[in-house]
Amino acid sequence: MTAPDWIAVDWGTTRLRAWAMRGTDPLAEARAETGMNAIPPGGFEAALLDLVGGWSLAPATPVIACGMVGARQGWVEAPYRPVPCPPLGGVPVAAHCDDPRLNVRIVPGLSQSAPPDVMRGEETQIAGFLSLNPDFDGVVCLPGSHCKWVHVSAGEVVSFQTAMTGELFAALSRHTVLRHSIGDGWDDDAFGDAVSTALSRPERLATGLFGLRAEGLLDGLAPASATARLSGLLIGMELAATRAYWLGRAVALIGAPDLCRHYAAALQAQGVTPMLTRADTTTLAGLAAARRTVAP
Amino acid sequence: MTAPDWIAVDWGTTRLRAWAMRGTDPLAEARAETGMNAIPPGGFEAALLDLVGGWSLAPATPVIACGMVGARQGWVEAPYRPVPCPPLGGVPVAAHCDDPRLNVRIVPGLSQSAPPDVMRGEETQIAGFLSLNPDFDGVVCLPGSHCKWVHVSAGEVVSFQTAMTGELFAALSRHTVLRHSIGDGWDDDAFGDAVSTALSRPERLATGLFGLRAEGLLDGLAPASATARLSGLLIGMELAATRAYWLGRAVALIGAPDLCRHYAAALQAQGVTPMLTRADTTTLAGLAAARRTVAP
Numbered sequence: 070m071t072a073p074d075w076i077a078v079d080w081g082t083t084r085l086r087a088w089a090m091r092g093t094d095p096l097a098e099a100r101a102e103t104g105m106n107a108i109p110p111g112g113f114e115a116a117l118l119d120l121v122g123g124w125s126l127a128p129a130t131p132v133i134a135c136g137m138v139g140a141r142q143g144w145v146e147a148p149y150r151p152v153p154c155p156p157l158g159g160v161p162v163a164a165h166c167d168d169p170r171l172n173v174r175i176v177p178g179l180s181q182s183a184p185p186d187v188m189r190g191e192e193t194q195i196a197g198f199l200s201l202n203p204d205f206d207g208v209v210c211l212p213g214s215h216c217k218w219v220h221v222s223a224g225e226v227v228s229f230q231t232a233m234t235g236e237l238f239a240a241l242s243r244h245t246v247l248r249h250s251i252g253d254g255w256d257d258d259a260f261g262d263a264v265s266t267a268l269s270r271p272e273r274l275a276t277g278l279f280g281l282r283a284e285g286l287l288d289g290l291a292p293a294s295a296t297a298r299l300s301g302l303l304i305g306m307e308l309a310a311t312r313a314y315w316l317g318r319a320v321a322l323i324g325a326p327d328l329c330r331h332y333a334a335a336l337q338a339q340g341v342t343p344m345l346t347r348a349d350t351t352t353l354a355g356l357a358a359a360r361r362t363v364a365p
Numbered sequence: 366m367t368a369p370d371w372i373a374v375d376w377g378t379t380r381l382r383a384w385a386m387r388g389t390d391p392l393a394e395a396r397a398e399t400g401m402n403a404i405p406p407g408g409f410e411a412a413l414l415d416l417v418g419g420w421s422l423a424p425a426t427p428v429i430a431c432g433m434v435g436a437r438q439g440w441v442e443a444p445y446r447p448v449p450c451p452p453l454g455g456v457p458v459a460a461h462c463d464d465p466r467l468n469v470r471i472v473p474g475l476s477q478s479a480p481p482d483v484m485r486g487e488e489t490q491i492a493g494f495l496s497l498n499p500d501f502d503g504v505v506c507l508p509g510s511h512c513k514w515v516h517v518s519a520g521e522v523v524s525f526q527t528a529m530t531g532e533l534f535a536a537l538s539r540h541t542v543l544r545h546s547i548g549d550g551w552d553d554d555a556f557g558d559a560v561s562t563a564l565s566r567p568e569r570l571a572t573g574l575f576g577l578r579a580e581g582l583l584d585g586l587a588p589a590s591a592t593a594r595l596s597g598l599l600i601g602m603e604l605a606a607t608r609a610y611w612l613g614r615a616v617a618l619i620g621a622p623d624l625c626r627h628y629a630a631a632l633q634a635q636g637v638t639p640m641l642t643r644a645d646t647t648t649l650a651g652l653a654a655a656r657r658t659v660a661p
Contacts, residue, residue: 185579231575240536272567272605279527283481309568
């Protein structure tokens with residue numbers, strides 16, 4: 070492999086990904102399960118070298134990282150920047166390295182005071198999305214464990230709101246009696262009906278959850294239908310809570326393709342046709358934009 | 366200890382309790398963590414003897430059990446009885462025992478076809494409550510992992526609805542990022558405000574969950590306040606979903622005293638003053654009522 074001129078890093082709570090970059094082109098990619106939660110104190114440099122130490126690295130190769138690696142419990146705290154502000158600003162925060170081949174910088178997250186909210190990592194994806202769509206004005210939605218709804222206008226993040234829908238789905242499907250009810254597969258009709266129910270009557274979530282279990286016991290509700298209905302109840306409640314974000318605005322979805330398809334279907338039933346972008350694309354474009362602030 | 370003339374057993378998913386009874390009076394009580402989930406196939410009799418085998422038992426001592434022990438995966442399946450019906454009916458289902466000292470009978474649960482719902486164990490508590498309050502007409506609410514709202518009229522269970530609020534609270538507070546936010550203690554104002562918010566805007570749960578985390582990070586939200594607010598959001602959403610049950614009806618709460626106090630406070634803010642009864646009292650009274658169907 071030719072020597073990368075920089076390294077892009079997406080370092081979240083549960084996983085670490087790195088790309089050897091030449092300009093905006095990835096030469097190689099590596100990933101590990103060593104997310105922030107798995108790193109002992111002082112262990113960030115070693116975990117990164119485990120992943121990229123085999124690459125041919127010039128001295129002081131710039132490494133641009135985003136995500137929870139900049140949290141208080143991360144490699145170095147990159148303090149939140151308060152909105153409204155552009156998704157990236159200034160030079161990312163330097164992290165100390167013993168290895169002279171590395172020059173690590175961490176992109177700060179964003180915070181909002183009222184209502185209180187925070188993001189780390191999504192600001193980089195939004196910057197990447199804006200570098201690809203510089204005139205975008207509307208709402209960027211980033212589905213995932215902590216789904217972010219972000220109002221973007223004139224190149225700035227105006228406001229945002231988080232719904233921990235993905236984490237709620239995981240907790241319900243792994244750590245409650247619903248683990249007996251849900252399973253592989255999908256059911257578009259069950260999903261659509263549940264979204265519609267939760268959008269108009271969000272309180273139905275309270276009784277709809279055990280309803281999945283009871284319908285499985287009494288009527289043999291299929292696991293695929295139960296999965297889709299659970300997802301639909303949660304996404305429908307999220308859409309009810311974030312209506313002020315998506316109603317009447319241009320909406321862009323960034324995330325894993327399967328998950329984005331579900332959000333797109335739910336939004337389309339409400340008359341909103343979102344544009345879809347892969348998370349990888351925006352992450353790399355955003356880290357490349359952050360890299361230009363270090364060595365333009 | 367004098368010999369009990371029967372044994373009362375409450376055998377749920379996660380725990381087993383037994384009382385040595387003389388008439389309606391408990392002579393002794395024993396408990397173990399060997400709930401249904403912890404019993405290997407064929408292991409129910411051994412688990413029960415571990416707990417009560419040391420008591421002085423006459424041959425064929427009646428043992429009356431309620432709860433998940435009557436589920437398909439339990440000792441013997443006690444098929445659901447469909448509502449509307451009295452909470453108890455007929456002779457409980459016999460379970461095979463090798464030990465000649467035991468004559469085990471299991472109280473069947475109740476089912477409802479539309480909307481699908483099931484209960485196992487609460488029917489016995491309702492029977493006990495009705496034996497103590499024979500003229501009650503209204504709604505019995507049994508807070509817990511799977512909170513039941515039960516419309517009782519003329520000695521029958523007319524309809525019921527389950528909200529898995531307790532299990533949802535446990536999954537959120539143990540298996541999501543909220544485990545960093547919540548802690549010991551309580552905050553009545555935070556609870557009341559959250560109940561009110563969720564009753565009027567139940568969709569706020571979707572964004573209110575991560576809001577607890579963000580407010581902890583940015584504004585130092587106290588763990589006791591976060592706990593009370595999480596509980597209030599969930600109970601408020603439950604009250605919004607079960608309004609048809611509690612609005613304008615006599616309401617009786619049966620359960621753990623601390624939890625019942627929270628439900629009572631939430632209902633009182635809506636102009637409903639429930640009566641409170643301890644779960645132990647109704648369970649024993651209900652098992653005693655079931656015992657009279659075996660040997661009146």
